[in-house]
Amino acid sequence: MSPCFDVEKKSGEKVISTHAMTIAAAKVLQYKSRDVAVKTVSRCGNVRISVANTLNASKAAIQRHSVPLGGESLSEGNGQSIAPHLRMSEIINFSTLLASFLDQEERVAMHHKFAGAHHLVSESMALGECRGYASFSNDGDDVEGHSSSSNKMESIRVDRVLYRQARPVTSVASMSYDEFHEFLQAQYPAPQSQLALHSKMLFERSLTPHAWNFYRKSEGVAATVLVHSAMTEERGEVPSSSSSSSIHEQLVYNTGLILQPIVSEQVTSTLASLQRACFVLAAATATPADPRTQAGGCVEDASLAAVAAAWRSTLLKRAQEDRTNIQDLLSFATGDYESAFAVAEGCRLPTSTIASCANNIEPLRKLLLGNDSTQTIELDSSEGAMQRTPIDFFCRCSKEDFIRVLKSCSREQLEGAKGQVVTCKYCKKDISPGAEEWEQLISSAQA
Numbered sequence: 001m002s003p004c005f006d007v008e009k010k011s012g013e014k015v016i017s018t019h020a021m022t023i024a025a026a027k028v029l030q031y032k033s034r035d036v037a038v039k040t041v042s043r044c045g046n047v048r049i050s051v052a053n054t055l056n057a058s059k060a061a062i063q064r065h066s067v068p069l070g071g072e073s074l075s076e077g078n079g080q081s082i083a084p085h086l087r088m089s090e091i092i093n094f095s096t097l098l099a100s101f102l103d104q105e106e107r108v109a110m111h112h113k114f115a116g117a118h119h120l121v122s123e124s125m126a127l128g129e130c131r132g133y134a135s136f137s138n139d140g141d142d143v144e145g146h147s148s149s150s151n152k153m154e155s156i157r158v159d160r161v162l163y164r165q166a167r168p169v170t171s172v173a174s175m176s177y178d179e180f181h182e183f184l185q186a187q188y189p190a191p192q193s194q195l196a197l198h199s200k201m202l203f204e205r206s207l208t209p210h211a212w213n214f215y216r217k218s219e220g221v222a223a224t225v226l227v228h229s230a231m232t233e234e235r236g237e238v239p240s241s242s243s244s245s246s247i248h249e250q251l252v253y254n255t256g257l258i259l260q261p262i263v264s265e266q267v268t269s270t271l272a273s274l275q276r277a278c279f280v281l282a283a284a285t286a287t288p289a290d291p292r293t294q295a296g297g298c299v300e301d302a303s304l305a306a307v308a309a310a311w312r313s314t315l316l317k318r319a320q321e322d323r324t325n326i327q328d329l330l331s332f333a334t335g336d337y338e339s340a341f342a343v344a345e346g347c348r349l350p351t352s353t354i355a356s357c358a359n360n361i362e363p364l365r366k367l368l369l370g371n372d373s374t375q376t377i378e379l380d381s382s383e384g385a386m387q388r389t390p391i392d393f394f395c396r397c398s399k400e401d402f403i404r405v406l407k408s409c410s411r412e413q414l415e416g417a418k419g420q421v422v423t424c425k426y427c428k429k430d431i432s433p434g435a436e437e438w439e440q441l442i443s444s445a446q447a
């Protein structure tokens, strides 16, 4: 009997060890895929930098809100436009980047109106929680008081809730398409004015110009901003039979960065040429979401097609396979491969070797920056300079909060609302007070 027992024991151990390995592998994958924001400064202290990967949080937002969101108005075919989904992801990324510069429970609430009728809201707390929702209205009315009445005008409003401030600090910036186009022509004259040819696609399909404009107008600084998301679906439409759950699965990239000058004169030209590179990257990879705006699209333009191909084979491929988004984007923006590696490693993020990263990213830098690719920004990778914040889609709504709101209602209002279920607009959780709680509310309410 004993040999048989041994065999059983051995195979049992094998099962256990295989199981343990599966759990370990799953944990590694989970850890590598973790959403995270990383901030640091340049070595000489003239730029502060934040990079964030919010792929999972954005997937959660899309999944919860079935974002199709009137998508039919953006798409003339039978499919649904993925534009609102990409924009939702980018808004979550941008609010996370802004929040990373705040402290602990300080937070930003970001409202973005685009394509005339989509209203996206994202809230991010400095300590890493974020939540968002999307709504759609065809009436063209301003949503929550900020102007963007025409299709050609897009706006971002940010309310920062800060310690030691009784009220939120509000900043609003809007931009028309014509204004953006003129800026590109003036800022990046020939032979670079080719970028202006793609200004419409960039304006309509990417948050990057609007995020950049927000910094320029409301913060008064010429920061470099890239907020970048991508779907596996390249035609820009998903079949109408696709549910939102399959749409969120198609989101494969959602990473962004801000380089904000502290002493602006020293880095103005470096950040301006980097911003141009970010615009080209965003234009080249912007998914053609609306068949009506395909004129001047990337397919016809060989140089943009080359950028898109280079992006797919480097940043996107490595993000999907090795999860090296943060190291790669930091390397792309700064050209400081050694420190980008040290920052990613110091923040316990997936890394690839310095040589492998440089071999992949440097050609993309050369392609987008040309001679300016020799301008590098050295990063401070010392422990005191950098900070890593794990990001989660998380909503703090509770039944207690809802009951607190109901306490301000009249008895008549409460009688009418009794028994109703309320759904949280951020996380879609159903909140319903019990019969006893309703009775208590009604009996203590003013008639």
Ligand SMILES: [Zn+2]
Residues within 6 Å of the ligand: 395, 396, 397, 424, 425, 426, 427, 428, 429
């Ligand atoms: Zn909620």
